Amino acid sequence: xxxxxxxxxxxxxxxxxxxxxxxxxxxxxxxxxxxxxxxxxxxxxxxxxxxxxxxxxxxxxxxxxxxxxxxxxxxxxxxxxxxxxxxxxxxxxxxxxxxxxxxxxxxxxxxxxxxxxxxxxxxxxxxxxxxxxxxxxxxxxxxxxxxxxxxxxxxxxxxxxxxxxxxxxxxxxxxxxxxxxxxxxxxxxxxxxxxxxxxxxxxxxxxxxxxxxxxxxxxxxxxxxxxxxxxxxxxxxxxxxxxxxxxxxxxxxxxxxxxxxxxxxxxxxxxxxxxxxxxxxxxxxxxxxxxxxxxxxxxxxxxxxxxxxxxxxxxxxxxxxxxxxxxxxxxxxxxxxxxxxxxxxxxxxxxxxxxxxxxxxxxxxxxxxxxxxxxxxxxxxxxxxxxxxxxxxxxxxxxxxxxxxxxxxxxxxxxxxxxxxxxxxxxxxxxxxxxxxxxxxxxxxxxxxxxxxxxxxxxxxxxxxxxxxxxxxxxxxxxxxxxxxxxxxxxxxxxxxxxxxxxxxxxxxxxxxxxxxxxxxxxxxx
Numbered sequence: 001x002x003x004x005x006x007x008x009x010x011x012x013x014x015x016x017x018x019x020x021x022x023x024x025x026x027x028x029x030x031x032x033x034x035x036x037x038x039x040x041x042x043x044x045x046x047x048x049x050x051x052x053x054x055x056x057x058x059x060x061x062x063x064x065x066x067x068x069x070x071x072x073x074x075x076x077x078x079x080x081x082x083x084x085x086x087x088x089x090x091x092x093x094x095x096x097x098x099x100x101x102x103x104x105x106x107x108x109x110x111x112x113x114x115x116x117x118x119x120x121x122x123x124x125x126x127x128x129x130x131x132x133x134x135x136x137x138x139x140x141x142x143x144x145x146x147x148x149x150x151x152x153x154x155x156x157x158x159x160x161x162x163x164x165x166x167x168x169x170x171x172x173x174x175x176x177x178x179x180x181x182x183x184x185x186x187x188x189x190x191x192x193x194x195x196x197x198x199x200x201x202x203x204x205x206x207x208x209x210x211x212x213x214x215x216x217x218x219x220x221x222x223x224x225x226x227x228x229x230x231x232x233x234x235x236x237x238x239x240x241x242x243x244x245x246x247x248x249x250x251x252x253x254x255x256x257x258x259x260x261x262x263x264x265x266x267x268x269x270x271x272x273x274x275x276x277x278x279x280x281x282x283x284x285x286x287x288x289x290x291x292x293x294x295x296x297x298x299x300x301x302x303x304x305x306x307x308x309x310x311x312x313x314x315x316x317x318x319x320x321x322x323x324x325x326x327x328x329x330x331x332x333x334x335x336x337x338x339x340x341x342x343x344x345x346x347x348x349x350x351x352x353x354x355x356x357x358x359x360x361x362x363x364x365x366x367x368x369x370x371x372x373x374x375x376x377x378x379x380x381x382x383x384x385x386x387x388x389x390x391x392x393x394x395x396x397x398x399x400x401x402x403x404x405x406x407x408x409x410x411x412x413x414x415x416x417x418x419x420x421x422x423x424x425x426x427x428x429x430x431x432x433x434x435x436x437x438x439x440x441x442x443x444x445x446x447x448x449x450x451x452x453x454x455x456x457x458x459x460x461x462x463x464x465x466x467x468x469x470x471x472x473x474x475x476x477x478x479x480x481x482x483x484x485x486x487x488x489x490x491x492x493x494x495x496x497x498x499x500x501x502x503x504x505x506x507x508x509x510x511x512x513x514x515x516x517x518x519x520x521x522x523x524x525x526x
Contacts, residue, residue, distance in 0.1 A: 100190020
């Protein structure tokens with residue numbers, strides 16, 4: 001690493017030469033942080049809805065000491081916390097935290113994709129901050145990528161103008177561009193381009209599973225981590241023609257019937273149009289370029305990236321209200337709900353998710369809602385990769401529920417993104433049924449202190465230490481076992497798999513509910 005130190009009152013500034021020019025970051029207590037590095041050209045004007053183009057070179061030194069703008073998005077998760085410099089269509093920036101003191105260290109690299117349903121999120125969120133993991137000898141990179149209509153819009157005119165006859169998937173193409181940037185530049189930051197692990201949570205995990213089957217990402221990473229999410233499962237992707245017609249219908253609905261008219265609209269106008277009641281999200285598509293076939297086919301035939309995989313889900317990914325609505329938690333109501341959802345398969349589902357009494361409904365409904373939402377798809381991913389991927393698969397179940405909120409949070413309810421949502425309504429305390437969706441992020445990345453919402457206890461820091469050690473071991477070696485972790489066996493194809501139950505007393509155990517997932521998979525119910 002070509003480094004220049006310039007002493008200031010606050011810290012030491014670092015300069016690193018990338019392929020596009022020199023960037024200058026900060027030495028933050030021994031971790032060198034570079035924030036807001038452009039990895040592609042701004043996707044604005046005629047570049048809106050195009051594959052990301054190479055970043056432009058610059059002369060002199062570019063200060064990278066502040067996070068770049070976050071992608072265009074609506075405030076879907078009112079508790080998301082950002083440190084970015086505003087919101088803009090010009091959003092293709094990444095952030096690097098490195099403990100390396102020189103270019104010859106060849107440290108392992110973690111590239112993390114944020115969650116948010118492919119509709120929200122940002123690499124500046126404190127829960128993804130890379131400093132803590134960097135102190136474990138890992139270079140950490142968070143990546144911004146296009147979202148919602150800017151990242152996943154399809155249209156026949158877009159497919160026609162594309163040299164690949166494809167449209168959509170721009171957010172995933174952004175991630176590919178970032179991975180190629182890493183291959184070109186990470187050595188200058190002290191990293192090893194042959195030891196890159198990609199990771200993400202929810203939509204970020206969904207993205208990881210997609211990058212593993214895209215021919216465009218081939219050779220850009222050597223390991224994968226998925227936290228609650230996968231591209232496998234029913235209705236996960238759409239055919240290109242179907243998605244194109246959805247794009248046409250969207251344009252017609254807002255009076256923009258041509259691509260030129262859509263590109264003339266301001267980003268604010270486009271974003272506002274996605275808030276209408278009739279709108280539903282734009283899908284990932286089998287475009288023949290980023291994705292060439294159904295994901296399940298690729299994984300079944302063993303054509304995915306053959307890399308070690310660490311993946312799992314949380315014990316209460318979805319609240320029972322997602323299944324039961326406002327119905328009271330009675331056995332009769334639960335039975336009626338399942339019968340309505342599953343028809344002639346309802347008896348099988350009731351046997352697999354039993355509630356023999358009213359008191360058992362909350363747990364059964366939570367389990368079923370969680371599997372419907374995201375757990376089953378994640379299980380399917382690990383199961384198929386264990387069969388055909390040719391590399392070890394490590395599966396976990398995260399069990400540690402967040403503690404109570406700090407008293408000073410006042411009248412608020414906890415949100416999915418780690419913050420709170422203020423309310424004037426009376427608060428009824430609900431005892432969690434387990435670890436909620438996204439609650440493991442601060443633990444895995446060692447970022448509990450960045451979240452002042454919750455009253456973290458010594459046990460929480462113990463769980464974080466365990467989980468971060470497992471992740472760091474995996475990033476370094478492709479195996480989570482090592483110093484600071486319990487023995488974690490890999491999954492073996494065709495037999496009840498070991499699952500690492502992550503909690504205060506973490507331990508591996510045989511998966512309890514394999515019969516559920518085998519039945520769902522065979523019946524194609526989710």
